Amino acid sequence: MTITQLTIFLKVAETGSFTKAGKVLHMTQPAVSRAISNLEAELDVKLIIRDRKNGIMLTDVGKRLLIQIREILQGFEKMEQEIAAEKGLEIGTIRIGAFPTASAFFLPKILRAIEQKYPNLQFELYEGIMNQVEEWLVSRVIDVGIINSSNEELEMIPFYQDKMIAVLRDDHPLQKKAHIHINDLDQVPLIICKGGNELPIVHIFEETKTTLKVKFVVHNTNALLNMIQEGLGVAIISELSLTTLPPNVQIRDVQPNILREINLAVPSLGDTSLAAQLFIDTAKKLF
Structure with missing residues (x-):
């Protein structure tokens, strides 16, 4: 089981397609399919069901492993950020989710401030209703969310x-x-x-x-x-x-x-990456 295999599985799960995952990862569809088959063979479980009518679907064990695989990949990314920080570099990807009003009002100012100081950081932005943002946080799709509710599964930082x-x-x-x-x-x-x-x-x-x-x-x-x-x-x-x-x-x-209390939310402050912590610190300074 390799990081590449886990990354491919994650992209297939997120895009719902071997072809789309291949385009994102710059791989051919057969190469993606082969990587998934090899991963399933190594784990000795079926992760994905290929259905002509419904397309790609995750098995029950595939759905359970998806959250853990996201945590594994984010752990490797966090390790890379720590190593880069030790060398005086700031790299990484920050996945941010917000409800529409917060996305329009807060994110442009925060992202501009970060980009001016740390141009090598990458951003992935997700916009949705409150329940969606909370689900993305719990399932580790995003690193940081801006929400106006409380959730016992998440850690909150008062924000605005x-x-x-x-x-x-x-x-x-x-x-x-x-x-x-x-x-x-x-x-x-x-x-x-x-x-x-x-x-x-x-x-x-x-x-x-x-x-x-x-x-x-x-x-x-x-x-x-x-x-x-x-x-x-x-x-x-x-x-x-x-x-x-x-x-x-x-x-x-x-x-x-x-x-109305607006909070920054993360799955766990103890597991927050350096890039995500930078986003939190910048948001608190600005607002």
Whole structure:
């Protein structure tokens, strides 16, 4: 069993194709297939099922070994980074996952700061909803994630507090107020945007004993803003999510303050590579 074999298996699993894995690794499809067959022969287990209808599928043992193989390969990469650091070099790949708002707001600044100082570092960026980012972390697909939730399987580094604000149409009765108190929203139809916005809202309504009346649930900010513009309700959303406001839509501060905690998350701080630790340190300095 070699590092090359494990790398090939990982790419086949990730791409779902011998041909695609070969293109990524600059190998022919027969060479990829042969490497997988040799690995299965050495381990004496079937890792991959080739199905004409469904394509490539991992066996149960293949799925279990996939996480361990990622850890093995990341361990070798971590060792290479340690050796390079001893020689005064910074190399390696940082795999980063984030939800869309965090990806747009935080990552460009962090990556620019790192690239200016350490041009040899490589980045792989993954963007998805919160559950996806957490799954990528647990299964070791990524090294660092930016999430706004907590997960007992992960280690968290407090990173940023995102203020929540009220958004309403300019003819709504509440627009006359300089600040909107949560009690003002008792029984008021609300539009909720999923993806980490909803939990702080539910908590503040419970704490203030205010009745939360959810009229619509959406999954992106643009849909929410368009619905507010049509007079379908009021919303409370994170400040980071609002880059522009459509005509006839206004924002107001909310009292008491609602803060959404955004964290850096890793599978294990003790196993974090030098490159991933550099990302964490840079993010904390910048924000």
